[in-house]
Amino acid sequence: MQKTVNTTRKEWSLKLDDALWTYITAYKTPLGTTTYHLVYDKACHLPVELEHKAAWIVKLLNFDIKSAKEKRTLQIHELEEIRHLAYESSKIYKEKTKAYHEKRIISRSFAPNDQVLIFNSRVKLFPEKLKSRWSRPFTIKEVRPYGAIVLLDKRGGEFVVNVQRLKPYLADITIIKGVEIPLSDPL
CATH class of the missing domain: 2.30.30.140 (SH3 type barrels.)
Incomplete structure (x- = not known):
């Protein structure tokens, strides 16, 4: 955000939406996915792409509520699995980081009167x-x-x-x- 605002830095509020969108859609290594994917269970797309995809989905499903419900239920279960995998990935990342930092700690032993x-x-x-x-x-x-x-x-x-x-x-x-x-x- 600092690089995109001008030198007077008065336009930072106009760039906030873009900065937040970038943060949400950026790939997070500890999670193994993006935060957008964790919340919505799909890759993020631009509004033009969404409009195009929505038209194709409506045409594909032909307004069949039962198949749409089954598909959405399956997506919700997949989302839970994705969140569980992200949790496990984050846990492994934290354990590796902790092991790295603890390896650098020098163990010292002292006694009274030293x-x-x-x-x-x-x-x-x-x-x-x-x-x-x-x-x-x-x-x-x-x-x-x-x-x-x-x-x-x-x-x-x-x-x-x-x-x-x-x-x-x-x-x-x-x-x-x-x-x-x-x-x-x-x-």
Whole structure:
């Protein structure tokens, strides 16, 4: 719709019907069909095509109410089947999407008294673009179910964060040629 209105954008209401028609008739991959097909059980056609088809249907049925009723009943049953298939297709699509996103989640396990850094998403990149987005170390007080972790700051205040915003703080360990050496030990 944004591309079809002029630069003053005053004509958007005139283009709304066309935009809605386009949305209804567009093929939706999760459903495996169009929303128009789900509602009306037929492919969408332009008004000229509908008028032409209506004339042929009237001629074909020759105003026979019984055969028209049987045909419509069959179409209604087919529509229920199409809706059921669209529901199943949508369910499979959602399961695949969920599996894809859960695959990208990093599983982390923390214990009380561990030191962690917290991701600060509010840091703006441009004013201080070399500044780290990870805030100072915090101590874990409690690990709650479903990824909630209670942290302690230096003043003793508590707050709860999601485990996905944390990473372990490794400042007390130095790695030399693959061997971990605590910084408190002399070399």
